[in-house]
Amino acid sequence: MTSTSSIYSRKEDTGHYVNGNLIGINSRDSSVAPSGACSDAGSDGSEPSSQNSNPLSGSSSHVDLNPPVVADPTANNGKGEVIVVKVGTSTIMRGEEEEGDIALSTLALLVDTLVALRKAGFHVVLVTSGAVGLGCKRLGLKKKPESLAGRQAMAAIGQSSLMRTYEELFGYANQHVAQQILLARGDVAKSHQYFNARNTLFELLRMGVIPIVNENDTIATEELRFGDNDRLSAMVAGLLDAKWLFLLTDVDQMYTADPRSDPSAAPIDVVEDIESLMVNTGGDGKGGTQWGTGGMGTKVTAARLATAAEVTVCIMNGAKPENILNFVLPNKVKAVGTVFLPQKKVIRGGRKRWIAHGLKPTGTIYVDDGAERAILRKKSLFAAGITKVEGDFDAEACVHVCNSRGEEIARGLVNYSHEEIEKVKGLHSDVLLEVLGYEGPEEVIHRHNLVDVPSGCND
Ligand SMILES: Nc1ncnc2c1ncn2[C@@H]1O[C@H](COP(=O)(O)OP(=O)(O)O)[C@@H](O)[C@H]1O
Ligand SMILES: N[C@@H](CCC(=O)OP(=O)(O)O)C(=O)O
Numbered sequence: 001m002t003s004t005s006s007i008y009s010r011k012e013d014t015g016h017y018v019n020g021n022l023i024g025i026n027s028r029d030s031s032v033a034p035s036g037a038c039s040d041a042g043s044d045g046s047e048p049s050s051q052n053s054n055p056l057s058g059s060s061s062h063v064d065l066n067p068p069v070v071a072d073p074t075a076n077n078g079k080g081e082v083i084v085v086k087v088g089t090s091t092i093m094r095g096e097e098e099e100g101d102i103a104l105s106t107l108a109l110l111v112d113t114l115v116a117l118r119k120a121g122f123h124v125v126l127v128t129s130g131a132v133g134l135g136c137k138r139l140g141l142k143k144k145p146e147s148l149a150g151r152q153a154m155a156a157i158g159q160s161s162l163m164r165t166y167e168e169l170f171g172y173a174n175q176h177v178a179q180q181i182l183l184a185r186g187d188v189a190k191s192h193q194y195f196n197a198r199n200t201l202f203e204l205l206r207m208g209v210i211p212i213v214n215e216n217d218t219i220a221t222e223e224l225r226f227g228d229n230d231r232l233s234a235m236v237a238g239l240l241d242a243k244w245l246f247l248l249t250d251v252d253q254m255y256t257a258d259p260r261s262d263p264s265a266a267p268i269d270v271v272e273d274i275e276s277l278m279v280n281t282g283g284d285g286k287g288g289t290q291w292g293t294g295g296m297g298t299k300v301t302a303a304r305l306a307t308a309a310e311v312t313v314c315i316m317n318g319a320k321p322e323n324i325l326n327f328v329l330p331n332k333v334k335a336v337g338t339v340f341l342p343q344k345k346v347i348r349g350g351r352k353r354w355i356a357h358g359l360k361p362t363g364t365i366y367v368d369d370g371a372e373r374a375i376l377r378k379k380s381l382f383a384a385g386i387t388k389v390e391g392d393f394d395a396e397a398c399v400h401v402c403n404s405r406g407e408e409i410a411r412g413l414v415n416y417s418h419e420e421i422e423k424v425k426g427l428h429s430d431v432l433l434e435v436l437g438y439e440g441p442e443e444v445i446h447r448h449n450l451v452d453v454p455s456g457c458n459d
Helices: 005-007 104-119 133-137 148-172 191-206 231-237 295-307 321-329 352-359 369-376 418-423 429-436
Strands: 082-087 124-127 175-181 210-215 246-250 312-317 337-340 363-367 386-391 398-402 408-414 444-445
Touching: 005 418, 082 231, 082 321, 104 124, 104 148, 104 312, 104 321, 104 363, 124 148, 124 231, 133 148, 133 337, 148 175, 175 191, 191 210, 191 231, 191 352, 210 231, 210 352, 231 295, 231 352, 246 295, 295 312, 295 337, 312 321, 321 398, 352 363, 352 408, 363 369, 418 429
Parallel strands: 082 124, 082 246, 124 210, 175 210, 246 312, 363 398
Antiparallel strands: 312 337, 363 386, 398 408
């Protein structure tokens, strides 16, 4: 493996690498700091404004029970911005050869850092992995169980020691935390659930509490889970209009290939355009460490989702969590990590983010070239433009919308089931009543329920 120092000294543009899942790189000096506050999520005109505005940045009728304690009263650097920090199993667990399960000193440093962020005026959410790995260690297993039921059982065992550790560490720092916010995709499958989660989290932040989130591994079934916390953290960051999402892992940053297996892998400091990013993440989606889930692939997917929600994402080493301060506070030393800048084309509006981040498509609708052009111009999808339908779904399901070349161009909530769409595909809306025998909406997917999906978000 390439030594760390030699990897860091490389700053040249690293060109294109074709292998694995991804796509072109902008590798350059990370001193080019991401700039600009996350603008308000704004409204796409289709939702109540209360679902779109960030209650922490606007005026609120709520009393701030515990306003941020500012370390230096002249410099409230955070200004109430939200920072989501996701810590991976590889950071939380001790190595094989070490005594004990939890990397306590690392977690203590992490807790110190999060408290320092609060004191600097930021609102902080912690998304933590580790339940499955800790459960396995507790039972003396050398690897994660293959079966979902086995992993669910391990999560049930590990989650409590994980929470106990955080409770104690934050307690020493007099920082209130909200433990056990266990979420799965099924918990945000309805839009009111998504906005309810948002309201609860904002309420906690307003109270000065640090919410601690993990996937509800023990309960969630395969179809109703995020499957990895990188993705869950991107959903949370989008949900809360976060300014930053930090993905803490066991490598210093993202490289053009896995530095463990490819000594020529070069570091990537800044990704300006994730659409043209090209790195090797291991390819099979199973890359990563003994206890981690998904390797770098799930982190890049998370970066796609979060940057599409105007969040700046940083992949960095969880063993040095204090580095987060160097990224977010002014006049700090240069920090090591890979920064993904917010995308130019962003998903605005809570409802559209819910469709893109919270829902798992259960079918696919293929459209002709005319319908593709209409969708790209933000129009609704009508039956006339549909050529094929796949999957077994009901009305209100989320589906992929693919063009004639099979590329996904959007996702949306359908007004009809797959059987109904099968009957009306290619037909003019005027004949829907005659063909179906009842009156329904003229659009198969209304434009307010259609969303551009960051490409490469496989699910
Ligand atoms: N291009 C890459 N750059 C950096 N790390 C990579 C890359 N591709 C694969 N990896 C692997 O991803 C691992 C981190 O993923 P994972 O095990 O899921 O961590 P975590 O538990 O922190 O989420 C690293 O240890 C590294 O071996
Ligand atoms: N929810 C699981 C973590 C899943 C996951 O994404 O793990 P990791 O790749 O280590 O962030 C757990 O608590 O073990």
